[in-house]
């Protein structure tokens with residue numbers, strides 16, 4: 001097993017602090033230091049960034065980020081049982097780890113990271129991971145406050161984020177992520193790497209902001225993709241009728257076939273649809 005610092009092995013930390021994993025908090029701990037180091041390295045340059053980590057738990061990825069040279073890690077952890085273990089890491093890396101106890105869904109990430117360059121890296125709790133990602137990729141300001149996201153999801157979620165048109169996994173998440181971000185799945189992680197092992201394979205996703213997404217109103221794109229994929233088996237002329245009785249004409253005006261289905265439409269197509277429906281006052 002690789003040694004990355006002088007702190008005790010994670011297994012001992014978990015035992016010493018009684019951190020038996022709680023399912024309700026999505027706790028599957030990653031104890032393999034080779035893997036945590038690989039994820040930390042995948043995030044990009046760390047020396048010049050503050051890293052926002054969600055759910056450090058006993059601190060495996062946190063330690064890898066710090067050992068790899070992160071200027072500072074700001075971590076949000078909901079489970080107070082983890083705080084003493086994290087305090088030991090903060091003591092080992094003076095001034096470089098700040099832990100905030102709370103719910104990442106309720107904490108303003110910009111306020112706690114202090115306005116400099118930020119990367120987000122996390123082994124996300126599965127129950128809030130997708131919502132956090134959506135929050136980060138739908139910030140009103142673009143480019144956003146973060147310069148990269150390096151995130152572990154259930155593989156199925158990773159596939160939806162990275163999905164191309166025509167695939168089963170392609171949906172709202174893929175359109176929003178593909179519109180505003182570049183990147184995709186870097187590698188898979190077997191359930192065996194976690195304690196306790198989850199039921200499914202995980203995937204590490206790396207995204208960077210697309211500096212110039214096709215011009216489109218975010219809320220229009222969200223509403224349009226919700227209508228189109230809400231009834232993904234239907235033709236667009238039927239699924240978009242809820243937005244406008246004139247849907248068929250507007251779809252043609254956007255340069256698309258009213259008989260096409262949502263999963264056949266690429267991101268530029270969705271942008272054209274959202275802009276056309278928006279201009280017609282339908283969104």
Ligand code: SAM
Nearest residue numbers: 025028029030055056057078079103104123125
């Ligand atoms: N980073 C650790 C690792 O890789 O071993 C733990 C990852 S575990 C999948 C998810 C972590 O997120 C747990 O420590 C859990 O307590 C924490 N967590 C769950 N829900 C949270 C929330 N809403 N806000 C912040 N942390 C949360």
